[in-house]
Each structure stands twice: as C-alpha cells, then as structure tokens.
Amino acid sequence: MKVLIPGITGRLARLTALRLLERGHTVMGIDRRPWPEAPPGVEVFQIDIRKRAAEDIFRRHRPDAVIHMATVTHLTVQNEDRYRINLFGTRAVFDHCHHYGATQAIFVGRHTYYGAAADSWLYHGEEDPPMAMTTFPELADLVAADLYAGSALWRYPELDTCVLRLCYTLGASTSGTLATFLSGRRVPTVLGFDPLFQFMHEEDAAAAIVVALESKLRGVYNVAGPQPLPLTTLARASGATAVPVPEALLGVMFGRFGLPLLPPGAVAHLKYPVVIDDSSFRARTSFMHTHDEDDTIADFRRAVGR
C-alpha cells in the first residue's frame, strides 16, 4: 500500500514509517522539518501541509492511505498559530484525500481530548464529550482538530476515516508530552493529589496505528496500553524525584527550582486522571500491546541515562 504521512519527522510518525516499511508498504512523508537520516525508500518532501506544493504531492503520487500526524502538540507554539496549523492542516489533508482518490485516512489524536476534572470519570468511551477545554484551554485546537477529522466520516463517506485517540506514549526516544514532563530530575506534583496516568510504549503506539491501517478501521477509537499508574509511582519508577507542591504555589514554581515550565491549565492534569477505555479498538483489530508498564518505563529510563 502507498502510504503518505504528513508530519513524518515527528517521533511517533518516524516509528510508524519504519514499521510500515518493514511490513512492505511504500512510505512517503511531508513535513516542514527535514529527516536527514530517513531510511532509503522513504521520500520526504519538505513543505508545509497547508501549501499548494503539498497538494501537488497528493496529485502526483496518489497515495492509497494517509496517516495525518502533522499536528503541533507542544504548547511552546503560540495558541493562535497552533490553532491555524492544526485546523487548516487537517482540512487540507482530508480535502486532498477526497480529491486524489485515497481510500483511507487516519487522524492521530490524543486522549487528553476528554479532559481532566474532579467530576470526570475513569475509562472514557469514545462517545464521551470532549471536556479538555474546561480546565486546559490550550488544548482547544487538539479537540477541534479531532472533531473536525471525525466529520470527514460524513463529509467524505467514500473515504475510510479513522480517528485514533492515543494515551501518552513513552519509550527510548524521550520525546513527547509525558517524556518531556518526566525527563527532568524533579517532577512536580500537586500536594495531596496523585492521578492515574495512562501511557503506552511508543513502539506499541506505532504498531496500533499500523494495525488500524491494515484493518481498514473506520470510526473513532481510543488506543491505550497497560494499566495506568499513579503519577508519583510513574515519576519514581522513571528515576525522577516527585516534588509535591501546594496548588497555590504551583504557578510560581513552574519553570523554577529545576521544575519544568507548564501552562496553568496543566495543573488539572496533575490533579485528575484522564483514563480511556480501549476495548473497542482491541475488539475490532485484535491489537495487543507488547510492552508492559515496567518495560516501557525501563526503556525511557535507559534513554535518559538514569
């Protein structure tokens, strides 16, 4: 199958590309950033997905399937920019899929879509509403992109659209939201709160994306790995020191005393869990994770040298 990956230089996208190659697919990618050490056989076009040149790639190469991973998820990019990149980029990907005959499109979203709050429950089903913005307004673009991608199911019924909501990923690459948070020696927690964190090995995450592609999955699915762990258990297991900070002081402490700089909305994610139910994905694809929580943490820990 000819697979195009917008956002191919991202960590999870690279792992997905390598896995697709291994399984005999033809892989090409689009990204603003280069991938100098891209394996032979993977063609990377260094362009912005929203630009005309990206459309030319679709026209010229006519991919069978597209795995859209060109969303900006790190919060260092200004809110409005991020919103534009994520929404207009997603629109471009689905429009091009429709116009140039792709039969499958996968949008890789995140489980933080469901939001963290005192009144949210454990094990969200795909039908649960997105509550992320109530406590973490910075996530608005991710929620909007996720819902927008899902709308392709009725806008382009001929296209098999699949939205995957992945839990946090962790592994040897040491990048990603959770890895960045855990990579410092000190991990801030909110005093008196210790929410469950749900994470999976990044190799398993890539495998899940490939499985979704090969099973021609259509619809919206949560994707997760082993049982979630409390944040402090996870932080300690990864070799960091959990530093409990009273909530009132957290705003001042972020970015100081060896603690990472986090937006204020992130506090809710340190107090309350976001845990998803992935049973329908497993039932439809026979996906099984191969790395348990200890394995996953050990790979991350080795990579950060702790």
Next chain:
Amino acid sequence: MVFGNGHGHGLGLGASLRYDGVVWTDPEVEDRLERLEIPFGPRGIDPYGASRKELGLFMSLLGLLYKRYFQVRVHGVENVPQRGRAMLVGNHQGGVALDGAMVIASMFFEMEPPRLAQGMAEKFIYMLPFASEWATRCGQLSGLPEHAERLLQDERILMVFPEGARGTAKLYWERHSLVHFGTGFMRLALATGTPIVPFAFLGGGEAIPTVMNLYRIGKLLGAPYIPVTPWLLPVPRRVPLDIYYGEPMHFTGSETEEDAVIEGYVDQVKDRIAHMIEDGERERGER
C-alpha cells in the same frame, strides 16, 4: 506514630500493628489483602487506582476502629455473594461516613474470601487535597453513574447509600428514619442484572449524635455541611454498632420502565431496610 506509643487507652491499639519500614500493617490484613480477588498490576495498583500498599495501611487502621474501638456486630454476612457483582444498599446513620467505613471493614474482615466494597463518594472529596488521593488509593471512586456501572460490569461489590448527603445530615432524633431514596441505583441494578443486598446500619446515630449541621461554614470549607455534636466535633463515641445484611433482592426489567415502576421497586428495597432497622432497634433494646 500514635499507635505505637503504649498509651492505647486500654484498647490495645498498638498490639496488632507491625512496622515494615514503609507502612504500618496488621498481619491479618496482609493475609486478607493477599486473598482479595482484585487484579492488582505489577506495581500493586488496580485498574481504578486502588493500591495494595495503601489499602494495607487503611484496612489496618480501619480494623482498629472496627474491632477494638466500636466492636461492630455483623449479622447475615452470608447474604453477600462471595463472588461477582452485587450492590449493597443501606441507610445512612452518623454525621460522617462512619457507616460506609464500617461496611467496607465488614466486607474485608468477615467475608471469605475478603471483598473490597467500593463506595460512590461525594464529589467534593475529590477536590480536596489528600482526601482525593486517599479515597482513590482505597478504591473509593466519585459517585458518578459511569463509575458505578463500570465497577459492576467488572464484578465488583458496590456500596450505595440512596439517601445521599441528605442521609448523613440526619440529626440524632431522626436517626432511625429514612429520607428520600434516589432511583438511580435501581435503574443501574436492572441494566446490569445486579442483585441488591439490603443492609441496615445501627448505632451510628449514638456514636455521632448530630445536633445540628453548619451548612454555611461547610460551603466555605468545600463540604456540603459540617456536623456538630454535643461535644462540637464529630468524634465518634465508643458504642456498639450493628450491621444487618438481608437476603439479596433480584429485580428484572427492560431498562425502559416508567419512573412509577422503578419507584415501586425502590420502595420495596426501602421497606426492607426500614424493617431491618426496626428489628435491629428491638435487638439493641432501643425500642
């Protein structure tokens, strides 16, 4: 720690606790934890965040209250299924969650194999530091229908007080009455095919005789209200407590019944509990 200081007020509180360098645990609790049929992961955490280690500490402390301080008498524990989903439905008595704590203790200490009763706690608890963490580690989730349904589908034992916070607000002279029962538990029981085990909890009103509730101060502190006893604080008196478990009640339905039908079923449960409270009062010599 308070428990090892040798001044056990004649209760022998220090006797059964063992300090293993990390937590205080009771050997009996250790043994029972071992036999608890809950899927703890490799790090001792279950899928809902309950922790073996913290449960050990919690049950050890709860055991002291349950056995040494109050001397709880449990009747009809054989009515609770040994395995599989079940809903314990009973009355509130006592201004704080003494009733819930004692039911949890009775399931853990009297059942063979021991079971973890999981309550549907008030949502405000999860906004409070420490309370939020401890409730979760001990398997007590916030009272959301999604949690209740999931736990039952997972063959857990759910503890339900259909009177809700209005029930814990009962004053001393109202202790044997039942306030309005919600209907959510019945719809859930029908939807999940769960047997209902009615229970009556007695003695809580004597242990914590609430004379008034401070609603405004409670709001300020983030709680629904603060109960006030003749000695001001809701510190329980050392009185005997009784828990009566009745025979399981099975209801079947299509999940689409009119409210009137559901309320009829709820009244059957409420009547059973009211009778059990009356019988209990008679046995306790309060009537």
